[in-house]
């Protein structure tokens with residue numbers, strides 16, 4: 130991998146190029162979709178995210194659609210104004226820059242956007258497109274064409290293509306034009322938002338290789354966003370995983386993939402289809418959908434789907450009993466079943482019997498409510514008794530865990546690590 | 558072996574455009590057996606979507622199915638015969654358009670399109686669309702249709718199906734919309750479902766849920782599938798047999814284990830080598846050189862020769878003929894590459910292309926030079 134050096138150097142010797150502190154972005158107006166359901170509530174797209182990027186490394190950022198990756202990218206570049214928090218580039222808070230410093234920052238930080246089709250002006254020749262940032266920054270006067278041709282060659286295009294229009298290129302080639310444009314004013318840092326997601330695998334590999342070569346040649350630092358975990362594994366030195374606007378895990382690449390410590394990361398990794406029919410296949414699937422970012426769950430945002438949600442302290446249940454109760458609580462909330470009599474309910478959810486004691490009493494009351502078709506009553510009781518009192522709903526988790534691969538810090542925002550106890554990954 | 562459920566033979570579909578004839582599907586053949594899940598895999602533009610709409614007789618102007626045979630059990634969906642003037646014309650045995658509508662589509666074969674938003678009408682509720690579809694295709698009352706619709710929504714894992722019945726498509730997430738389409742496809746209990754990249758636009762966690770759902774449905778109803786995808790991970794996960802397409806042709810056809818562990822065609826091999834892996838660290842990717850040429854003007858001889866690391870002089874001149882390279886057991890493993898024929902590949906001079914330069918010889922210099 131390109132910047133392997135950063136991995137072996139002790140942390141103190143590295144130079145932080147970007148520091149993000151408590152970054153938050155709440156959109157005050159819903160997009161079309163949310164507008165029609167809930168008028169004008171705030172969309173909590175990114176909430177209190179902090180991380181650092183070292184010079185010369187690639188930080189991968191991965192997460193499902195809508196979790197806030199693009200919003201984070203735009204906030205880092207100050208393309209959208211953060212609601213809270215700060216971004217320091219080379220030690221300077223970018224919100225407070227002006228004049229020459231602002232110009233310099235805009236030159237040093239570039240971005241490649243998600244969609245290669247729409248990010249290139251169809252009426253402009255690619256030469257003009259690549260020269261655009263040079264003109265904007267008043268740089269390379271008199272040598273722009275020469276530089277543009279050079280850059281086209283660097284990104285693996287024919288310098289003769291200088292006079293072509295974007296539609297004359299394939300998707301992969303268009304993404305190369307984007308790369309050339311991002312490199313035009315010789316930046317240090319490039320935010321790449323899904324740069325290869327729209328490309329076919331064979332073309333994806335070409336562009337990824339080119340990006341790594343350019344990184345080596347120009348000492349670039351990347352914040353590389355993707356939802357494809359294989360791509361992220363390949364390109365990144367360290368990886369950050371986002372869920373519903375928050376960072377849930379951050380570790381060196383090998384460590385994250387081989388020793389994932391957050392249940393969400395484990396579920397993500399478990400759901401990738403492996404390109405080998407002899408592999409064991411997927412495991413640890415998630416139920417349900419990602420909740421709305423307008424009113425995200427309290428405490429740990431993953432708790433409504435977490436297969437390891439922690440039982441409230443007040444109950445004394447075995448693992449199996451808690452698993453049954455957890456499943457029952459969620460099924461009632463999501464209304465995923467029909468009530469067809471008591472025997473059916475009991476055998477569907479409590480095959481080995483309802484737990485004894487206080488937990489069991491609550492479950493019995495909920496079963497009675499269901500049998501008289503009082504769904505809301507059952508749901509409220511179960512939520513108040515089992516979901517809400519859990520530490521997962523009460524406190525926002527933020528822990529570091531022991532690193533097994535490499536020597537970098539491993540962050541995992543999960544209460545299973547609250548006593549410094551290592552959770553048994555994958556044992557479910 | 559019993560009769561296949563679906564037989565596709567030498568299917569050809571072309572688009573007659575201003576720039577010329579696009580040979581989008583150029584003589585593909587494959588079968589689907591009862592209860593099987595058959596993959597159709599390839600990069601974008603390979604002809605996968607055109608192939609699926611051809612089978613359903615849904616190709617639109619300026620496109621036209623111009624040759625081949627498609628049979629569903631003993632019903633003839635597509636067939637051609639020679640007219641008195643030597644012209645190729647649709648044969649009399651073919652089902653009429655009305656029969657296709659009434660007897661095949663929905664009832665026997667259901668199709669799930671690439672874009673769920675396209676298949677659902679944004680101005681009607683999800684439930685009403687599902688109900689209408691069931692009423693048209695099954696002989697049931699409106700009330701029964703609604704009940705079936707709700708049951709189907711629950712079956713495919715839509716929470717609170719009674720309430721969600723009255724939601725509009727845009728109020729559903731991408732994964733939920735895809736589930737609705739699967740519910741719709743299943744609601745008329747078809748024997749075959751053709752799914753065109755149904756999970757490509759979805760996140761892995763949602764894709765995983767859908768793949769599991771398909772597994773369950775197959776167990777429960779024995780439904781057969783043609784699954785179109787470009788994701789080799791999905792292929793490995795769910796397919797029984799696989800057809801790999803390149804530029805309008807099926808270039809390799811095998812059982813899934815053979816395709817991955819006894820790969821024959823250089824394109825399939827290159828595809829597998831170019832993928833980053835989720836489960837291991839790959840130091841360096843080996844991309845396939847260049848891009849897929851336009852279907853309007855495919856390269857002569859073997860269509861992959863412009864990008865093939867093993868290409869030799871003979872590949873440029875000789876159109877490969879399907880070879881059966883299978884062992885004694887199981888389904889045939891077919892490949893279309895002159896390496897497996899005796900047409901003088903061994904003695905032929907290597908072609909001098911970027912692809913052969915990068916992979917051939919001992920010096921691995923795959924990095925550093927430009928592509929395309």
Ligand SMILES: Nc1ncnc2c1ncn2[C@@H]1O[C@H](COP(=O)(O)OP(=O)(O)OP(=O)(O)O)[C@@H](O)[C@H]1O
Nearest residue numbers: 156158159160172174194195196197198199200422
């Ligand atoms: N301008 C906006 N106004 C209101 N809400 C927005 C706006 N832009 C994004 N959002 C919402 O913020 C959340 C995060 O969106 P974002 O585009 O950052 O996600 P993403 O992780 O980049 O997703 P994808 O993988 O689909 O690109 C989503 O719920 C989205 O609907």
Ligand SMILES: Nc1ncnc2c1ncn2[C@@H]1O[C@H](COP(=O)(O)OP(=O)(O)O)[C@@H](O)[C@H]1O
Nearest residue numbers: 572579581600601602603604605606607608852
């Ligand atoms: N309406 C059309 N007019 C002209 N060419 C078309 C049309 N639809 C598809 N094609 C061409 O047919 C070929 C196969 O396309 P398609 O089946 O959509 O590929 P895939 O689904 O494998 O990505 C491509 O070369 C494409 O450009």
Ligand code: SF4
Nearest residue numbers: 429432435521543544
């Ligand atoms: S904090 Fe609780 S809900 Fe969140 S990931 Fe950890 S165990 Fe699951």
Ligand code: SF4
Nearest residue numbers: 859862865872894895
């Ligand atoms: S026929 Fe020749 S060019 Fe085509 S795949 Fe085989 S070796 Fe490669």
Ligand SMILES: [Mg+2]
Nearest residue numbers: 198199200243
């Ligand atoms: Mg995005």
Ligand SMILES: [Mg+2]
Nearest residue numbers: 605606671754
């Ligand atoms: Mg397609």
